[in-house]
Amino acid sequence: MTSLNGLGFSVTVLKVADNAILPLIDAPADAAGWSPAVRPENWARGIDTTKSEIKQEPPSQDDSTPSNLDLDAAFTITKLKTALNSLIVAEPQITKFDTIVGDGDCGLCLKTGAEAVLKHLESVSISGELDVVHFVRNIAQVIESSMDGTSGALYAIFVNALSSGLQDQSSSQKTTVTPKIWAAALQAALKSLAKYTPAQPGDRTVVDALVPFVNTLTETLDVQKAVDAARKGSDSTKGMEASLGRSVYVNAEGWNECPDPGAHGLVKLLEGFLEILN
Template identity: 30%
Template sequence: MSSQHITKKIINSPETCVDDNLRGVVAAFPALQLHPKHRVITVRQKTDTGRVAILGGGGSGHEPFASGFVGEGLLDGAVAGGVFASPPTGHVLYAIAQLYKYNSGGVLVIIGNYTGDRLNFGKAIEKAKISGIKVEGLIVGEDVASSKNKTGGRSMVGEVLFYKLCGAMAAKGYDLETIRKEAVESNKYMATLGVCLSACSLPGQPPLFETVHDEMELGAGVHGEAGIAKVKMGTAKEVVAMILDQIISYLKLGAGDRVAATIDNLGGTSFLEMNIISAETKDYLESKQITVERIFTGHLKTSLEMHGFQICLLQLPAERGDVWLQLLDAPAEAAAWTGCAMSVGKTGGHGDDDTLLQTHAIRTASGPSLTLEGQELLRGGLSAAANDLIQSEALLNKLDSGCGDGDCGITLKKFGHAIQSYLDTSSVEYPSNVLWDLSEIAETDMGGTSGGIYSLGLSAASQALASAKSNDVSSWLSAWESAMQAITKYGGAEPGDRTMLDTLHSAAEVYKQNIKGDLVELLKKTVTAADEGAKATANMVARAGRASYVASGYAHDEDAGARAVAVWLQAILKYIIKNK
């Protein structure tokens, strides 16, 4: 472990990070009150509510747990320990006394099922009772991986659900014993299991354990613990199914059962991954004919920056399920609670109205038509361009790495294949229609910024040809210039900015200068100009496009977009020269 590098974290110091974190919570949410000596955060209260207060807490490093859930309909207070360490008894006792001062209905202390928390929170509760405070503790835990331990499963993200259930009951005026009894019952119907792809690290320390690139830890804990088994990486669908199979077995769920699902980000998992996991969770449960009434997802109880997630299912039994669902849906306002009115299911499925973007009449011929010979030249030129784009994938990707995201070749290859498919079935009699079709293909098959730029340019060129009187060299120059103007207008780049426009502009200028001469010579000079335009970008400073976002040292070769234009433009012109 000593040979590992300390993980970089943006903190002031490992010693002050917990207190600095709490100061940040109340800086962002000043409606809360910080009691700094005891690391306690509470709602601001001046008069007795007469109801029960709910207190949570535990070690830090699980943010937003627990201070992020202090607010209306959830916790009335939270007490924080050191990173992955239980708060001391004195701090817990202070939090209990502070809440009881303004909540004469008593205090319910929710305790995670960990030895340190059980001891320190338990001792504080007993001391509070001796001093006359009406207080009860509730030890909760729902981890499947550790469920065979003598003391039961560890407390995972399900602890947050207890905050919500108990907070809602307290807001409704339930008494202390009723709240505790209902929570104890719900714990029997709850189970959590998760995986991690990489470990977290305590501030000032290296990662707690190592994972190889193709493995995950199944059953990892929220204190940086490794799991109960190493398993091979799989797709989101496969990993979710593996986790849910164990939870379903543990809870003995079957067709017709109802659940509320909570999907917890362990800290370092992207929104994209979390959304995919949510979709796969819903699909898999429904494939087992288990009704998913709610899905709550997000950073709830994390393990610092651990890359992984947990799935928690709360079964909603026939006799109590509707009551628990009402409590989960009850109004709540806290910084980190993700449930809201939009969490409640609506009738009706999901789908697209494919009629919206369809034209309501068959498109008529637009602009001048081509002779059969002209059609063959256009079809052959486009086919050559498509082939060369596909063959140039590696080159364009290489040019795009460093100063871009390395996928220019992949994107243009998609365009090339889409053009080939188009040419297999489509007429090319009307060039304006062809360019419009290509603009649609660029939008749907290329996608991203490149697709948008190509789509804009091609659609502008299409409109220019639609109003042309003939398919002569001047009409094509007009279409060419219209395309460049549209790209500049919406893309923001101009010639000289190290983009595709540099190739288009250089070639267009030579084309314009030689437009009255011999056609073959015109095309040959344009081919040369396209190549020179692309090469010139190697010495330009990027002022637009993705390359402008990175240091100039990364942009030491031709611009990938500029070279891509040269590839397809030269392919088209060379084909015409050869077959004219």
Template identity: 40%
Template sequence: MAKHFVNDPSSLVVQSLQGLCAINPKLGLDVNNKVVFLADQDRSRVGLICGGGSGHEPSHAGFVGQGMLSAAVCGNIFASPGPTQVRRAIELVDNDKGTLIIVKNYTGDVLNFGLARERFAAQHPSKVDKVKFLVVGDDVAVGKTQGGIVGRRGLAGTVLVYKIAGALAETGAGLDEVYSVAEWVSQNIATIGVGLEHCHVPGTMAGEAHLTSSEIEIGMGIHNEAGVQRVSPVPPLSRLVQTLLDLLLSQSDPERGFLSIQGSGKDNAVLLVNNLGGVSELELAGIAREAITALSARGVRVLRVISGTFMTSLNMPGFSLTLLLLPSSSSTAAPPEDVILHLLDASTSAPGWKWTSCAPPSELPPPPAPLISERAADNALKVRAQDVQGFVLAVERACNALDKAEPEITRMDTISGDGDCGLTLQTGANAVLARLRAGSIGGEDIIGALIAVSEVAAEKMGGTSGALYSIFFSALAQALSTSSAGVVAVHDWSRAVSAAREQLYTYTRARPPSRTLVDPLAAFSDTFTANPSGLRSAVKKAAEAAEATRDVEARVGRSAYVEAGLLKRERVPDPGAWGVKVLLEALAGAGST
């Protein structure tokens, strides 16, 4: 995405910080130095300062709050703040117990924050031991050999250092203790990121895509740095997570092994699932689930899961996984496990810190027992198709046709709706196909088959389309169940289609021409009812009605909310109507079965 909501890119950082402070009156802002700080400093507590380039929100300013950070110094987008800015932050949080500066391992941050500390110490020799400096590097993308001199980059794991150190400072702990615990945490975290594409910096020209539509990049930095590995095609999430965990946990790779994993179920950890900026909450929860499951299978017990947006790369569509390996019971040099967890769970007023359960994740529930089909609830007369095998082939052909048509229907719906119609129909078709192959849908029991299709539409498709299809197929089954014959003839289908159409009308206001799936369905029903032996003619009328939706004004459905001029210019058919066309044409290939 190369478009942004800004007044002027050059003023974006300051205006963002002003907005943050307006939202949270407990924060103060030094505009000239772009320093966000606690307005009411507790001088009896150790002060914590962090910072770096902007574009990583809520890092860094979003973590200023009681129980976390005292101040954050913000540079321009992806650019380190200067030493004068940092020096101002040190002065703002100056206190009786001392100050800890925590920075990510990037050259600019280390140099500028370090220079500010040295200048402050030079002017205040009595406080030379009152300002400590901690550099955090948690990225495992770069191996030990390549990163031998510069060390690992600082990524989202740094936020865990902020939280634990800030909570400890809130208890009144001294500077040496806060520094010692923060240092231990920094040495026991590991992070790996992955992205679908790089981000775009406001005010810069929109460049070409870095990755193709079939590629992902593993090991991307948070400043648009390229990753260490490109993978194509995009793997399923389950396989991708396994690849990321290999990099985090490997003990056999001489370039990895940043965490001292004991194995055999002896390891406890905190998992941080971080949104790099452009991942939906829907996907992020799925990523968390996959990571928890995969870690459990590897014998790593996750005692806390923290999921959300913590350290971004502007709008990058990607995420990172961080593991904080908790100390073992036999470790004497580390803070106790329960202390680390208590500090993580401690409350904070920092707006960027997300809600957490303060408990281990629950076990994933077992899959629900299969629903008893509505068909099994009664002893209605079974009716079969005239051509049992032909019925099966017709259903299979229709499912395959909808699956194949997904890209085109999705394209149509992207213009005229919300973009999900193709996927919804594909999901329903594949679910019906699965039941067909499992033998739960067949031509020996037409009513049972129609009820099964109705269930699939309601449970798997969902939304408006799913409800409409479910109502129609359920009504179709009702109409056929009144037949006393054991075989469904053509005139039975004709009568049932007409009855189902009328039943559907009781639940929707759409009437042809309406630019909805009702248009081809009504055309099919009218023609088939008038001439039951003319199935192909009825299908042709339905196809013509679907084509005609290109020029029909949207009255109902999601297209009614789309700007009318766009629909006229694009002349795109209604995607729902097109789905009915595809379905009926595929069924017609099996004759009058």
């Protein structure tokens, strides 16, 4: 099995002591990562099994009850595009860090997700107001369907939980989303994320940047201070002994100068995302 965007390839050899196992390997299976076996009788038929057409469906129209929490569409989309492009530009640096302390795919996973969200934004109207819950929920669907790796799973969980946290802040009257509303929703999302990962600050993961950002925004309602806290949290991972993730298995030259790639990627997103929360 190939590794996503892996720099190289691997060969796995199975010693078969009993020929009865071969039909079992060829048997149909529902496991997502188990590709259909190519039977020996097809080897000489010139069948190309390397090509497959995967069509990515756009997110379904969100027809849930309006939240009455609004954002200016043009401002929001412009600033979000800036944030996503900030992350895309940072991909080579994130990838470099991940080749030192991980398996090399973090930057590309983040870039793939950012590009998919950018493509989705092209279909969103920039006139009038956006219902923030619908807007965030649709982005979560894009992340779920396009972003790979551990980063994809964590971002999908967090952004889905963020939309639910925003929904909890909704009211019967139209309201513009404020830093206080964002902070409450982010705290709810952080609590939800903790159900799926044991990562805590000090484990050398994206959480080292995420938690300081959310907590500082909650305490100060100052976005600049929150982003500064996220950057400080990311920088603190340089030389930090990893407790979770791929970095647990790696001990390479340059470790002390290298932040956790996921934390660094989040900071780059937040740096471009700064003005959208004001």
